[in-house]
Amino acid sequence: MNVLIISSPNIKGRGGQVRSYYVLKHLSRIPIENYVVTIDTPHHIVNELRNSGINIVNNISCNGSEINTCIAKLVRNIIKHITDLNIDMVVSHSEHPLFVLPAFISSALSNIPWTVIVQSHMYINPYLSYGRYVSITRFLRTMLALRAMNNTLVHLVSDVIQHELSRLGIGFRNYDVLEIPVGLDHELMKLCLNANQPKVYDLAFMGALAVEKGIYDLLYIVSKVVREYKPVRLLLLGDFSNPYERKKFIDLTRRLGIEEMIIYAGYKVGMEKYCELSKARVFLFPSYVDVLSISVLEALGMGLPAIVWDLPYAHQFRTNAVIRVRSRRDFVNKVITSLRDQAYIERLSKEARSFAMQYTWDAAANSEYKAYIKSLSWWYRRS
Structure with missing residues (x-):
């Protein structure tokens, strides 16, 4: 089976890009021929993946291009590869219209199956606004992508995606959920755990330092714990979403009198990240928007119990080690209870x-390979 994957792998990118990076590396061990068209992927990542044996046939640059122009460029490129490489199926590694529409159009023109690995509901929410108003062109493009995806079998990294879209009345008609959507680097984790480093942090958070991840809830929780229990140290692993957010966050730590208790370690990867995380006792994750949090999974992998909001994404972690709470007061109480025992x-x-x-x-x-087989079976039954 020859598969053409449209992807944007990046070990330092967002969750979906990180997932693509690792899945592409491990798909090379499965007996199928994978060809990859990447979009706006840093050249050193492309070179690294090629050196790992991954057949990247093109790295398309869309930066600075109008999105519809880039979609047309991708369609021409993908159709050429479908013909030259005798491709059996096209796979989009993202639900973003920039990935979905070229996959859909190219497959339709070439009369071959296609599918999508859906990693979030954000990019395909046509009602989502990035400013004061909803963009009409973005709305139409997103609705077209949704309509296209309803003409194939798509594969979700989490059923939370279907839950969120169904609330808007735009859930998928044909979908399944990947058995194991993401992975962890257990070998690196084991090295850090075996080092038995002292617990120098009481609490830890890892992820994008952005308002939707609940970073201001973190400050409220720490300030309350300090007043009601004792001084604590909170480790932050990640980057701020923008300079304004950073300044606002730091100013608030000063006003609350907890500046010395917040340890900002920045963005780390690999063993450096895991070893730093291993120095904490409890993981806090007050995010409001997650689908399947790899940050929570990595914390669990490092042996940290996690306290999270009682939102749909939290119910995927079927373990007592993930503690769900419904209010800031509950958050504070669970932190204090945990640290005392x-x-x-x-x-x-x-x-x-x-x-x-x-x-x-x-x-x-x-799991992704099985998804390809399911998609092919779905298309052959339909034809």
Whole structure:
């Protein structure tokens, strides 16, 4: 089977880009021929993946281009590869219209199956506004992408995506959920865990330092814990979404009198990230917008119990090591209860590690391979 994948892999990108990066690497171990068209991927990432044996046939630059112009350029490029490489199916590694529409148009013109790995509901929410008003062109383009995806079998990294879209009346008609959508680097994690580093942080957060990730809830929680229990140290792993957010955040820590308790470690990857995380006792994740949080999974993999909002994404973690709360007051209470009881933390830590072990990148790549087979079967039954 020859598969052409449209992707934007980046180990330092957003969650979907990180997933693409690792899945592409591990798909190379499965007996199918994968060809990849990347979009706006840094050249050093392209070179690294090619050196790993991944057949990237083109890296298309769309930066600075109008999106419709770029879609047309991608369609011409993909159709040429479908013909030259005898492609059996096209796969979009993103639900973004920039990826979906070229895959749909190229497949329709070439009369071959296609599918989408849907990693979020944000890009395909036509009602989402990035300013004061909803863009008409974005609305129409997104609705077209949704209509296209309803003419194939799509594969979701989480059923939260269908839940969120169904609330808007635009859920998918034909979909399934990947068995294991993401993986963890357990070998690196094990090296950090075996180092038995001292717990120098009481709490930790990892992810984009943005308002939708609940970073201001973190400050409220820390300030309350300090007043009601004792001083604590909160580790932040990640980058601020913009300079304004950074300034606002730092100013608030000063006003609350907790500036010295917030340790900003910046964005880290690999062993450096895991070893820093291993120095914490409890993971806080007050995010409002997640689908399947790899940050929570990585925290569990490092043996940290996690306290999260009781939102749909949290219910995917079927383990007592993920503690769901419904109010800031509950958040504070659970933090204090956890920090007071080391035996409780140690018990949840074992549960966390056990739960996380099922998430490997080999398993994620195999789940995606099964999705390709399901899509082909769906198309052949339909024809």
